Amino acid sequence: xTRPEIRRVPSAAALAAARTPTELLAGLYSNxxxxxxxxxxPGLSAxxxxxxxxxxxxxxxxxxxxxxxxxxxxxVSDYDADGATGGALAVRGLRSLxxxxxxxxxxxxxxxxxxxxxxxxxxxxPRRPDLLITVDNGIASLAGxxxxxxxxxxxxxxxxxxxxxxLPDAAAILNPNQPGCNFPSKHLAGVGVVFYLLVAARTRLRxxxxxxxxxxxxxxxxxxDLVALGTVADVVTLDRNNRILVEQGLRRIRAGRCSPGxxxxxxxxxxxPSRATATDLxxxxxxxxxxxxxxxDMSVGVDCLLTDDPQVAADLAARLDxxxxxRREIEAEMKDAAESSLAGLCLDGAALPPGLCLxxxxxxxGVSGIVAARIRERYHRxxxxxxxxxDGFLRGxxxxxxxxxxxxxxxxxxxxxxGLIERFGGHAMAAGLSIRPESLPRFREAFAEAVRTVVGDxxxxxxxxxxxxxxxRLMTLETAETLRVAGxxxxxxPEPCFDGTFDVLSARLVGERHLKLRLxxxxxxxxxxxxxxxxxxxxxSEAGGTVRLAYRLDVNDYRGNRSAQLILEHLEPTA
Numbered sequence: 001x002t003r004p005e006i007r008r009v010p011s012a013a014a015l016a017a018a019r020t021p022t023e024l025l026a027g028l029y030s031n032x033x034x035x036x037x038x039x040x041x042p043g044l045s046a047x048x049x050x051x052x053x054x055x056x057x058x059x060x061x062x063x064x065x066x067x068x069x070x071x072x073x074x075x076v077s078d079y080d081a082d083g084a085t086g087g088a089l090a091v092r093g094l095r096s097l098x099x100x101x102x103x104x105x106x107x108x109x110x111x112x113x114x115x116x117x118x119x120x121x122x123x124x125x126p127r128r129p130d131l132l133i134t135v136d137n138g139i140a141s142l143a144g145x146x147x148x149x150x151x152x153x154x155x156x157x158x159x160x161x162x163x164x165x166x167l168p169d170a171a172a173i174l175n176p177n178q179p180g181c182n183f184p185s186k187h188l189a190g191v192g193v194v195f196y197l198l199v200a201a202r203t204r205l206r207x208x209x210x211x212x213x214x215x216x217x218x219x220x221x222x223x224x225d226l227v228a229l230g231t232v233a234d235v236v237t238l239d240r241n242n243r244i245l246v247e248q249g250l251r252r253i254r255a256g257r258c259s260p261g262x263x264x265x266x267x268x269x270x271x272x273p274s275r276a277t278a279t280d281l282x283x284x285x286x287x288x289x290x291x292x293x294x295x296x297d298m299s300v301g302v303d304c305l306l307t308d309d310p311q312v313a314a315d316l317a318a319r320l321d322x323x324x325x326x327r328r329e330i331e332a333e334m335k336d337a338a339e340s341s342l343a344g345l346c347l348d349g350a351a352l353p354p355g356l357c358l359x360x361x362x363x364x365x366g367v368s369g370i371v372a373a374r375i376r377e378r379y380h381r382x383x384x385x386x387x388x389x390x391d392g393f394l395r396g397x398x399x400x401x402x403x404x405x406x407x408x409x410x411x412x413x414x415x416x417x418x419g420l421i422e423r424f425g426g427h428a429m430a431a432g433l434s435i436r437p438e439s440l441p442r443f444r445e446a447f448a449e450a451v452r453t454v455v456g457d458x459x460x461x462x463x464x465x466x467x468x469x470x471x472x473r474l475m476t477l478e479t480a481e482t483l484r485v486a487g488x489x490x491x492x493x494p495e496p497c498f499d500g501t502f503d504v505l506s507a508r509l510v511g512e513r514h515l516k517l518r519l520x521x522x523x524x525x526x527x528x529x530x531x532x533x534x535x536x537x538x539x540x541s542e543a544g545g546t547v548r549l550a551y552r553l554d555v556n557d558y559r560g561n562r563s564a565q566l567i568l569e570h571l572e573p574t575a
Contacts, residue, residue, distance in 0.1 A: 004380075004462040004570055006499050006550050012468025021482040024474055028486075028496050031467055039240075041247035041488065044221060048241050050200040053193075054181035059172040060200050062131055062156055067099045067201070068210070071130030075104040076116055078136040078190065079293035081286045081301075085230030086135040086158075086191035088261075088305035089223055093198040096218035097205060103127060106298045109366055114425065114432055116144035116155070125151050131171075132156070136190025138170070139163045139178070140425040145170050158193045160236075162407055162427050185241040187492070191230030192245060195220070224249035225258035226305060228488075232278050233286035235429070237492035246488040250276055261304040264317035265289060272557075278488035279495070288317065291324035294366030330364045334371045337363075338385070342375070354459055355409070355451030356383045357444040359394065363387040369397030369430070380462045382406050382451055384433075386440065393422060394440060398431040401462070404454055407431040412453075413446045420446065464550045464570055470498035472521045475529055480555045480564040499550045501574055507543040515540055515568065519549075530556065533568030546574045 009031050018024040025037065034040055050056055066073055073094055077087030087104050094102045105127075107120045115137045121144050124132060131154055138145070138157035145168035148155045154171035162177050174193055176183040188196070198220055211217035228249025231242055238246065252258055253266075253276045262285065266273045269284035292301040300323075304316035338358050356375065363371070365387035372385035382400040389395040400406035407426040410433055414421045420443055424433035435443050451459075489495035502519040505528055510516045515533035531551065533539070550570040556563050 003572065004464045004550075006464045006466050006548070006570065008466045008468050008499070012466065015468045016471060018471060018474065021474065021476075021479040024470075024479065025482060025486055028467055028483075032493055037486075040486065041243050042240075044244060044248055046240075047244055048184050050196045050203075052183045053174060053176060053196060053200075054178060054183070055173050055175075056196070056200050059156055059158075059174045059197060060204050062154065062172050063094075063133075063197065063201050064204050064208070066131045067094070067097060067205070068208075069130070070100045072101040072103070072128060073099055074124055074127055074129035074132050075102070076120060076124060076132060076134050076137070077104065077106055077302075078114065079106055079109045079298040080136070081233035081289045081293075082190045082230045083136040084289055084293070084298050084301045085226045085233070085305065086189075086194045088259075088302050089191055089198070089226045089230075090133060090135055090194050091302075091306060092223055092226070092259075093194070093218075093220060096220070096223075097198065097202060098210060098215050103129075104302060106293075106302060108297060109293055116141035116148075118143050118147035120144060121147040121151065121153070125153065129153055134158060135194055136160070138168065139173070139175050140168075140423070142166060142168045144168075158190065158197055160188050160190050160193055161425055164411075164425075185239050187237040187239050187242055189231040189234040189236045189242075191227050191234075192242065195223070195227050195245070198223075221248065222252065222257065225253050225262045228253070228278075229262060229281050229285055229289070232281040232488070232490060233290065235282075235491050238278075238488060238490040239492060243488055243493060246278055246490070250278065250281075250488060259305055260307060260310040260313035261317070264304065264310070264313040265320065268314070268317040268321045275484070277484050278490050279484075282490070287327075288320040288324045291327045292320055294370075295323045295327050295330075295364075327367055327370075330367045331370050331374070334360060334363050334367060334385075335374050338371055338375055339378075342379070352379060352381065353448040353451075354381060354455055354457060355448045356381050357386065357396075357440070357447055358383065359386040359440060361388065365389060365395050365397075368395070369399065369432075372397050372399040376401060381459050382409065382447075384447065386435075388437075389434065392436070393434045394437055396433045396435065398426065398433065400429050400431075401459055404451065404459065409447065409450045409454065412450045413443065416450075417442070417446055464497065464499075465494065466499040466550055467496050468498065469500045470553060472526045475526065475553065475564055475566075477555065477562060477564045480553050483553060484555060495552055497550055497552055497569060499548065501546055501548050503546055504543050507540055509537050509540060513537045515543060515571070517543060517568075519566070529564060529566060531566035531568055533571060536568060536571060539571050542573050543571060544573075548572050548574050 015027045075090045077083040133156045139159040157170045157173045159175045228246045265285040271280045289301045292298045368385040368387045372383040376383040376399045384396045384398040386394040386396040398406045405428045422434040505518040515536040517531040551566040556565040
């Protein structure tokens with residue numbers, strides 16, 4: 001395992017003087033470049049305007065024309081949580097705008113693979129759509145869009161992934177990352193792009209007098225629970241614009257104004273919707289929703305988000321929960337196999353290549369991305385996990401480390417060895433690709449060499465950014481509650497992380513893989529505090545005496561009893 005280095009932010013020392021949770025929060029916001037609490041998550045009026053998106057006028061022209069003409073709108077979305085929430089948002093939003101015919105199609109990961117392929121278009125054609133709208137995909141679907149044109153089906157691409165050298169010849173493209181787009185936030189998730197399209201379409205329909213007594217104008221903000229879930233699930237950067245979308249969605253969830261499906265996903269995971277945070281969406285709702293696309297069929301997840309019947313939502317959430325349990329079992333088996341293969345190279349990772357390509361003959365392609373992420377975390381290298389696609393190709397899921405743009409790495413390999421990769425797409429931290437089985441050895445070497453050109457023989461040591469030492473007087477339930485709702489925290493706006501030395505009073509394993517500690521500060525100030533390190537059980541032999549910890553302060557809600565606890569990010573002995 002590659003041990004991270006704890007590095008405190010330059011202004012960390014100022015937090016030591018904080019006397020109250022409010023003073024602490026002000027210092028934490030300052031560490032993240034904010035001058036006041038009001039800047040953390042302003043209202044919807046502070047969102048960037050839809051007019052800044054390249055292609056928005058053409059996209060709205062197509063959409064409004066089809067809505068007013070009573071045409072059939074077919075949504076083709078991706079099979080992950082961003083695609084599912086974006087697809088459900090599109091269906092709910094378009095129906096609320098007065099669209100008479102709206103349906104959706106989510107291609108199976110296993111039968112079709114990612115994106116709008118010609119085969120997906122052929123599957124959609126019998127539905128006779130007047131406009132096909134992609135959600136969270138399409139920017140790389142040159143052949144699929146061309147096939148749709150052959151069949152006379154116009155395509156409106158809504159996506160956020162990085163485009164290739166050529167754009168599809170679609171009727172309209174809405175993507176903040178396409179060339180020439182001046183939209184200030186390049187980090188919109190796919191569901192965020194759909195939300196902007198709906199808002200712009202509503203504005204046009206309002207100007208045309210479309211809404212009236214028999215057709216009320218919808219409040220699209222009521223759908224922000226879906227936007228929040230998809231944005232957090234896709235781990236996009238929470239810049240100011242995305243924080244607004246997520247915070248406004250969370251407010252509606254807490255107020256009980258969310259879809260029954262989102263409420264059911266949180267409830268089945270043991271989270272209280274009235275106290276929901278971005279962390280709850282990321283680690284409770286999103287994995288259960290993603291499990292459908294990874295193990296079975298994402299239509300189950302979309303149906304859960306579309307139903308207005310709480311009992312139906314609860315039943316579907318229970319099914320998703322069962323799929324997620326199965327996903328965890330498969331993931332554990334695959335991770336053990338991957339670890340065994342790496343152990344044959346070098347146990348400490350020192351002799352590993354700078355970029356890893358792993359393959360298991362019987363691996364489940366729906367779980368390969370999670371396994372790649374787990375191996376990346378352990379060895380701090382870009383990782384691609386390949387599984388047999390069942391169609392004559394290997395499908396790889398890539399996950400990267402900060403500072404190494406994995407899609408660009410794959411593009412570099414593609415340029416240097418044309419034909420080696422069948423297709424690929426993605427963004428900085430995650431990507432997908434397909435290769436032929438016989439090409440794996442050549443690709444493995446080419447990928448490692450591409451990483452080497454960027455970072456050298458070994459990636460830089462991982463770092464944990466710490467806000468500094470949390471005064472023991474503030475290790476309280478009040479502080480933990482304040483921090484939980486102060487975000488939304490996420491990528492680019494990280495949840496507060498602290499570090500310090502503690503005396504270990506007791507250590508034990510829980511759930512076989514998790515490390516449970518009882519701690520006292522070195523000065524023995526205040527009462528001991530509980531801590532848990534998820535998946536840190538293998539470090540129990542180091543959890544004795546005095547240790548240095550990097551941790552988050554959170555609320556432990558056990559059978560209705562709420563207390564402060566530390567969530568461990570890192571543990572190392574002081575001696």
